[in-house]
Each structure stands twice: as structure tokens, then as C-alpha cells.
Amino acid sequence: MNTNSQVHAMIVAAGRGSRFGASVPKQYSILKGQTLLQLSVARLASSAYINDCLLVIAADDEIARTLDFALPIHYVFGGEERWQSVQAGLESIINVGANEADLVLIHDAARPAVSYIDIDNVIEAAMYEPYGAILATPVADTLKQAKQVKSTSISSPSFNDNAHIYAERTIDRTHMWQAQTPQVFRVGQLQRVLAYIAKNNLSITDEASAFEHLNLPIRLVNGSRQNIKLTYPDDATLLAAILNGQE
Numbered sequence: 363m364n365t366n367s368q369v370h371a372m373i374v375a376a377g378r379g380s381r382f383g384a385s386v387p388k389q390y391s392i393l394k395g396q397t398l399l400q401l402s403v404a405r406l407a408s409s410a411y412i413n414d415c416l417l418v419i420a421a422d423d424e425i426a427r428t429l430d431f432a433l434p435i436h437y438v439f440g441g442e443e444r445w446q447s448v449q450a451g452l453e454s455i456i457n458v459g460a461n462e463a464d465l466v467l468i469h470d471a472a473r474p475a476v477s478y479i480d481i482d483n484v485i486e487a488a489m490y491e492p493y494g495a496i497l498a499t500p501v502a503d504t505l506k507q508a509k510q511v512k513s514t515s516i517s518s519p520s521f522n523d524n525a526h527i528y529a530e531r532t533i534d535r536t537h538m539w540q541a542q543t544p545q546v547f548r549v550g551q552l553q554r555v556l557a558y559i560a561k562n563n564l565s566i567t568d569e570a571s572a573f574e575h576l577n578l579p580i581r582l583v584n585g586s587r588q589n590i591k592l593t594y595p596d597d598a599t600l601l602a603a604i605l606n607g608q609e
């Protein structure tokens with residue numbers, strides 16, 4: 363196993379942040395005086411394995427290039443789906459000479475609280491893997507599978523008058539983990555599995571899923587529960603508290 367592979371880092375930042383609902387894409391929300399994107403680049407910069415970073419941005423992004431970053435930056439335009447943004451970034455990395463056995467690290471711009479320890483842990487784990495490794499954390503809460511039921515009773519004003527959500531069943535959480543980023547893969551292997559996703563018109567929400575479609579093993583590295591993704595409005599308060607606590 364090539365345990366001294368070069369690491370090519372990319373941050374995916376081409377999303378719209380629709381669930382967060384801000385006036386600008388959430389990666390440009392300000393916390394502790396910087397955008398989430400700048401904070402996430404700074405976290406990658408804390409790793410000795412990472413010396414520059416590819417930013418995958420939207421074609422109409424007018425903010426990224428106005429910002430200062432803690433690493434030398436290159437840019438590429440993303441796609442409609444997150445995995446297509448990753449694929450665009452990967453093709454750019456390959457086009458500038460990445461080897462098949464090199465490692466590519468993919469991180470969400472929306473996860474600025476990742477620790478350098480976790481970054482180095484997942485990189486070092488991937489160096490001993492033929493396909494890759496991702497940060498993840500065991501599910502802590504009881505998991506419910508939900509179902510929507512049209513309401514027949516007098517609806518409470520706080521509920522949608524047409525339907526309520528009910529618990530259908532509980533999912534055994536014994537072996538359930540929540541995936542995070544960074545996710546780190548062999549360049550050539552990620553290129554192959556994303557081509558499979560595209561060819562078969564499949565939908566995935568993380569790159570590890572593409573390997574799972576082909577029954578290829580991706581190692582889970584236990585990461586901090588502080589590595590949350592800014593997704594919904596009330597995540598901002600939690601993320602600010604986490605960042606303050608990490609000082």
C-alpha cells in the first residue's frame with residue numbers, strides 16, 4: 363500500500379444553501395468574522411498533508427475570488443448535484459497531473475469546525491486503504507422512520523392542516539453512523555465510481571455511497587461530533603458555540 367501518497371484537497375462550495383435560507387449561499391455566512399468557506403480552508407491548512415486547495419464554486423459565484431484564504435487556491439465550477447461538483451473538481455485535479463494512486467480529500471465548505479486531528483486521522487487511514495476512508499460518527503439518538511398521515515382530527519394550529527408526521531418504526535441504530543467530511547479516496551478509484559454513478563443516472567449524497575454501489579469497502583474513521591454541517595437556520599447558533607469553544 364502506498365502510504366506516502368500525495369494528497370489533493372478540494373472544498374465543495376457550489377451549493378445554494380436552500381435549507382439554510384440566507385440571502386447569500388451559506389458558505390458565505392459570517393462566523394467569527396470570516397465566511398464559512400474561509401474557516402474551512404483554514405482548517406485544511408492546519409494539516410501538514412495539505413499545501414493548496416481547489417475550490418469548487420458555482421459558475422455565477424461573485425464572492426469567492428474577493429476573499430483571502432489560508433492556502434493557495436485554484437478554482438473550478440461545480441455542477442447541479444454535489445457529486446457532480448466533486449466530479450468536476452476531480453477532473454481538474456487529474457488534468458493537472460494527479461496520479462491514480464494519489465489521494466483526493468473532499469470537504470464540505472459548510473463544515474468549518476472540523477479539527478486538524480480528525481483531518482490527519484482520515485488522511486492517514488486512507489493511506490492504508492485501496493479505496494478510501496471517511497470521517498463519521500456513531501448515531502447517538504433513537505432513529506425513527508417517519509410516515510405522513512392525512513389529518514382527520516381537528517388539527518392543531520401549529521400543525522399543517524393537511525397531514526401530520528408519525529413514527530412508523532424505529533431503526534436499529536447499533537451499526538448506524540452519520541457520515542461527515544473530509545472524505546478521502548484514491549484518485550483513480552473515485553474517478554471510476556463517479557463514472558458509474560453518472561452512467562447509471564444514480565443519485566448519491568456523498569462519495570462513499572458511490573463505492574458502496576460497487577461493494578467496495580470504505581473505512582469509517584470516528585470523528586468529532588463537533589464537525590457539524592451548517593444546514594438549517596438553527597445550526598448557526600450551535601456552530602458558533604462550537605467554534606468559540608474550540609479557541
Ligand SMILES: Nc1ccn([C@@H]2O[C@H](COP(=O)(O)OP(=O)(O)OP(=O)(O)O)[C@@H](O)[C@H]2O)c(=O)n1
Nearest residue numbers: 374375376377378379380381442443444471472
Ligand atoms: N451542487 C452542489 C451542492 C452542494 N455543494 C456543496 O456541498 C456541501 C454540502 O452540501 P449541502 O449542505 O447540501 O449544501 P447546499 O446544497 O448548499 O444546501 P441545500 O441542500 O440546503 O441547498 C456544501 O458546502 C455545498 O456548497 C456543491 O459544491 N455543489
Ligand SMILES: C[C@](O)(CO)[C@H](O)COP(=O)(O)O
Nearest residue numbers: 444470541542543567568591
Ligand atoms: C457529504 C455529507 O456532508 C456527508 O454527511 C452529506 O451527505 C452532504 O449532503 P447534503 O445534502 O449535500 O448536505
